[in-house]
Amino acid sequence: MASSCRRVPAGSSSRACSGPAVARSPPVILPAAAICWGCGLADNPQADRPSRRRQGGHGGQPGRSRRRVAGAEQGGRPRSPEALVAEGLIQVVDHGRSLDGVLPELTARAQAAHRSVVQAMSYEVLRHYEPLAWWRDQLLDRPLNPRAAEVGMLLLVGLERLTGSKREPSRVVNAAVHAARELNHNWATGLVNAVLRRAVRQLESGETPFAKAPPAVRARLPDWLFGMLANDWGEERTILLGEQLATHPPMTLRVNAAEQSVSAYLERLAEQSIEASATRFASHGVALASPLDVERLPGFHQGEVSVQDEAAQLVVDLMALAPGQRVLDACCAPGGKTLAMLDAEPAVQMTAVDIDVTRLARVQDNLERSGRFAELVCADLTAQSIEPPGRFDRILADVPCSATGVIRRHPDIKRLRRPEDLDSLVRRQREILERLWGLLRPGGRLVYATCSILKRENAKQVESFLRDHPEAVAVPLDVDWGEPQSVGRQLFPQADGHDGFYYAVLEKPVTNG
Ligand SMILES: C[S@@+](CC[C@H](N)C(=O)[O-])C[C@H]1O[C@@H](n2cnc3c(N)ncnc32)[C@H](O)[C@@H]1O
Numbered sequence: 001m002a003s004s005c006r007r008v009p010a011g012s013s014s015r016a017c018s019g020p021a022v023a024r025s026p027p028v029i030l031p032a033a034a035i036c037w038g039c040g041l042a043d044n045p046q047a048d049r050p051s052r053r054r055q056g057g058h059g060g061q062p063g064r065s066r067r068r069v070a071g072a073e074q075g076g077r078p079r080s081p082e083a084l085v086a087e088g089l090i091q092v093v094d095h096g097r098s099l100d101g102v103l104p105e106l107t108a109r110a111q112a113a114h115r116s117v118v119q120a121m122s123y124e125v126l127r128h129y130e131p132l133a134w135w136r137d138q139l140l141d142r143p144l145n146p147r148a149a150e151v152g153m154l155l156l157v158g159l160e161r162l163t164g165s166k167r168e169p170s171r172v173v174n175a176a177v178h179a180a181r182e183l184n185h186n187w188a189t190g191l192v193n194a195v196l197r198r199a200v201r202q203l204e205s206g207e208t209p210f211a212k213a214p215p216a217v218r219a220r221l222p223d224w225l226f227g228m229l230a231n232d233w234g235e236e237r238t239i240l241l242g243e244q245l246a247t248h249p250p251m252t253l254r255v256n257a258a259e260q261s262v263s264a265y266l267e268r269l270a271e272q273s274i275e276a277s278a279t280r281f282a283s284h285g286v287a288l289a290s291p292l293d294v295e296r297l298p299g300f301h302q303g304e305v306s307v308q309d310e311a312a313q314l315v316v317d318l319m320a321l322a323p324g325q326r327v328l329d330a331c332c333a334p335g336g337k338t339l340a341m342l343d344a345e346p347a348v349q350m351t352a353v354d355i356d357v358t359r360l361a362r363v364q365d366n367l368e369r370s371g372r373f374a375e376l377v378c379a380d381l382t383a384q385s386i387e388p389p390g391r392f393d394r395i396l397a398d399v400p401c402s403a404t405g406v407i408r409r410h411p412d413i414k415r416l417r418r419p420e421d422l423d424s425l426v427r428r429q430r431e432i433l434e435r436l437w438g439l440l441r442p443g444g445r446l447v448y449a450t451c452s453i454l455k456r457e458n459a460k461q462v463e464s465f466l467r468d469h470p471e472a473v474a475v476p477l478d479v480d481w482g483e484p485q486s487v488g489r490q491l492f493p494q495a496d497g498h499d500g501f502y503y504a505v506l507e508k509p510v511t512n513g
Pocket residue numbers: 038039040041312330331332333334335336337338353354355356359379380381382383398399400401432
């Protein structure tokens with residue numbers, strides 16, 4: 001076992017560890033926004049506030065260069081929400097930056113009254129990017145010059161406002177024209193005005209702009225992802241899936257069962273006039289009717305409740321934890337499932353590993369908030385060993401994945417992921433699985449989990465592992481959630497319910513001699 005002790009530096013930027021290290025309990029302060037696509041634990045649960053919905057292109061290829069939104073540090077003059085969102089989304093679409101990274105810069109430059117609008121618009125344009133861009137291209141007389149990317153994005157913002165907000169259409173058009181000027185594209189004001197007015201006329205005549213759009217556009221998915229999903233689940237289902245992935249996810253809580261029951265917590269929420277209900281499948285889950293700031297959640301800072309998607313909460317039952325067991329939470333950061341397991345069974349010996357030292361510090365924060373303890377190890381599980389082998393009774397392999405099951409929460413995934421990422425992810429998942437299998441003691445159990453809805457990362461991955469490890473036993477899952485696969489169960493994103501997720505449970509039999 002790695003044994004060197006390292007404190008995670010406050011304010012350090014996200015980086016992989018250089019070697020195994022253990023971080024024990026000193027408090028650490030973390031940078032506000034750290035992207036996590038696949039954890040089921042919201043980094044900024046209130047970032048995404050609902051707006052009214054409708055429908056919603058094909059964007060440029062993200063380049064390698066990454067710059068900040070112009071003027072952010074110089075305290076540049078606040079701009080209109082439309083201009084800020086157009087500027088910010090260029091950073092995501094053309095420069096490959098995450099929305100979580102860009103939004104704080106945008107909102108810092110917006111007037112206080114506009115901040116939530118800037119957030120909501122950014123999410124909505126990314127959610128409906130394909131239909132919005134397809135519609136824009138239909139409305140244009142000729143394709144936009146690639147150098148006019150900001151104007152192209154501003155048109156998407158305008159089209160999103162026309163279909164997704166209650167604002168008077170003429171005000172939407174005027175705001176977009178004004179934003180073009182703010183962005184120093186005076187040459188484009190006439191174009192923006194003409195295209196958006198054409199869109200208004202279409203809507204007023206009752207035309208359905210996307211009726212003739214290709215299936216991938218209607219599914220609000222990039223072509224490559226639509227193709228992969230359609231290959232797995234068929235075209236019709238993929239269109240429905242894509243539509244579901246473009247909706248607002250609920251904000252879901254996990255009530256710490258050691259502290260109180262779900263019904264007791266629901267009563268406390270009702271006392272604060274916070275509307276909520278028990279989740280359908282997770283026994284400690286509470287779904288809020290609308291997202292809110294965690295500061296308003298009774299007992300949040302005391303660890304009585306955590307923000308965690310319902311599908312992510314289901315891991316606890318699958319782990320079949322018991323006091324005294326040695327448990328390894330591999331790929332643990334930011335610690336949502338570590339905490340869920342410790343809250344359910346505090347008397348296990350928990351070791352939690354992640355490759356990213358900054359994200360490990362967030363695990364520590366989460367543990368401290370709840371007064372729980374785990375040995376934290378920074379290690380690359382594709383390359384480094386956690387000694388000695390055969391040590392753990394239970395292992396959770398919540399491996400890095402495409403995060404296609406959580407696109408509702410992170411619509412920038414559709415712009416940032418590349419098809420070629422899948423090959424390297426699948427390879428990495430397999431390497432991690434191989435190493436973890438060696439760490440499992442005979443008689444022990446390993447739970448494989450992803451927040452992906454792609455078979456290659458899920459049932460096909462586990463099938464391939466089972467072919468090469470005939471000693472491994474796939475445990476049938478007698479549960480009422482998800483859909484059975486050749487091995488394991490697939491959860492698909494549900495309206496007002498859980499995210500897309502996959503679980504498989506493997507056991508290593510005790511061999512004689
Ligand atoms: C899906 S997230 C884990 C979410 C976490 N289990 C939770 O519930 O909060 C996957 C994690 O795997 C980590 N990771 C990726 N590659 C890794 C590797 N080679 N070794 C260890 N951890 C890795 C990432 O840093 C990321 O934190």
